[in-house]
Amino acid sequence: MKAISNFSDYQELTQLAENDPQSFWLEMSQKLSWFQAPKIAYQGDFHQANVRWFPDGQTNITLNCLDQQMQQNKDKVAIYFEPNDPKEEAVKLTYEELSQQVQECALALKSLGVKKGDVVCLYLSMRPELLISTLACARIGAIHSVVFAGFSAKALRERIEDCHAKIVITNKTGLRGNKNLNLLATVEEATDGLNFVEKTIIYHRPQDQVQLKDRQLDYNQWVAAFAGQQCPAEKMQGDDPLFILYTSGSTGRPKGLVHSTAGYMLWAKFSFESVFQMKSEKDLFWCTADMGWITGHTYFAYGPLLNGVSQVMFEGVPNYPDASRFWQIIEKYQVSHFYTAPTAIRALEAAGDDYVKPYEMNSLKVLGTVGEPINLEAWNWYHQKVGKSRCPIVDTWWQTETGGIMISTLAGITQPIACHATLPLPGIRPILLNEKAEVQEGANAQGHLCIAQPWPGLAMSIWGDQKRFHETYFSTYPGHYFTGDGAKRDQDGNYRITGRVDDVINVSGHRIGTAEVEDAINLHPQVVESAVVGYPHPIKGQAILAFVTTLNEKQELDQEINQYITQEIGPIAKTERIIFTAHLPKTRSGKIMRRILRKIAHNEVEQIGDTSTLVNPESVEQLINQFHN
Ligand code: PRX
16 A cells, blocks of 8 residues: 555545555555465454454564665664763664664573563663664564653562563663663662562663672673574564553553554554655654653654664753753754654743754754644744744654554645644544533534544553453443543644543653552651642643642641652652642542642632532632642
């Protein structure tokens, strides 16, 4: 099937996918390399939450990312690695070099007895070894579980225990701006006493020497034994799991979303190609996301490699050594397609135009944004100051669960509209439903965003908890996938995402469950109870506001409470503000009225409504006053 090159291709593919999805996706699957081509596109349905893609096909994602690329892109640079410290040497890896290093790491994993279906946990900062070891897992059919190297030892341990990882790979020191994170110490604390973790593999730079302990191996020595050797790709069924990625939900502990081999791969390839439209051999992609998040999986690790393009990998942060770092990198490598998050855009805008002005960035063709709604001011700044009003912005809406971009402008093909994700990709059928599950139609429809038809990128399950998968995503609106987002649709079918409608907060594009933060706060011995909500923040998009009651009313425990959060989750989940109160607004049955707290935090007190049924209506007025003090 042809790639989308103009608007009529887009319309044609959309129509074909709607008329006969089975045939459409089967034909689309011919874009991939297979050991054995599939005869079935998908089985199962949303009612059962059991959709399986290409179950009778056999492939391996590295067959497509690496072996397939040896034909035309052997000497092409796959990765330009830009270290955190601009003075440190930048490294290039061609597709051939990347492929060789992945195979050596794959053999090293095999030498430890790692086999198809085993889980390997990767807790590394953004260095080439993270990409190499991730692909090495995929090469041998091991399931990778990358954990963002900013999560605490407790959060890491919880994830390692949940997926029962046999091996953990880390790097000694994670460099982020002027911070040196001792990742090895975090791994040691996280795995202490976990006997099922057989080995920890440690990558370190020459200057960071490591004294190896029991069950620890040095990454470089470990792979050196296999230098120059080949490791053929393991044959995977289309619906074998490829990876687990943990994300927060509105209730309970983080859930390990499981993505499949072939469906995920097709969606990563197709969505990347369709949205970004990288056409010229000179084009260079740069996605600033860390591999600890889904964006780093799909539009750093897999999407670009599946499409044989060159890309930048960046270890650092946007404001180190100063707020011109992104623009310097764009000029240094001549980046043509740049993909980042609104929170980074807002932070760089706030740093002042002097940082961006000196950079012409003539190489730029397309700008992308992801992770949270982008406000008009940030959109305009990105468009004018970074893209010099020449580059279309693709505002890409999607989620960890969806595997890849679902609703987005296709660069140069469909029309961008400020702050709108715009149109769905072919094969995606969004639908807006109200709380009574009635379909919202018409010129200015608004409702809960659901997807009405299976697509290849959707996660298969939650690791070890199919019931929770069904309940979380398919029980609110039976027969539909419920995204947890609200959206509006205009008369031309363009979508604008308005944000989460559940208890998930999006802080700097990071998904944080309010329940997880409350659990951490409640561990403080002086805390009686707490309620956490999100509220608007000029840089972070949303910030965390906690309402806390303590044993001693007068106590101010901000620092100590944030210490608990840092220990339980990581610094990304720290509160912006804590309001200490003697009483939280409650119903007569004792339920905390988080809806009211959200209204206070959003300054929408006129929408609070009748409070007379609360046990303590006076608490509302008091909290409004405290919030404004
Ligand atoms: O609320 C939506 C928001 O991010 C959520 C998904 O978060 P996560 O699974 O961490 O994945 C982030 C990267 C894909 C969504 O439910 N979101 C993501 N992209 C956008 C967005 N909100 C508005 N506009 C977007 N472009």
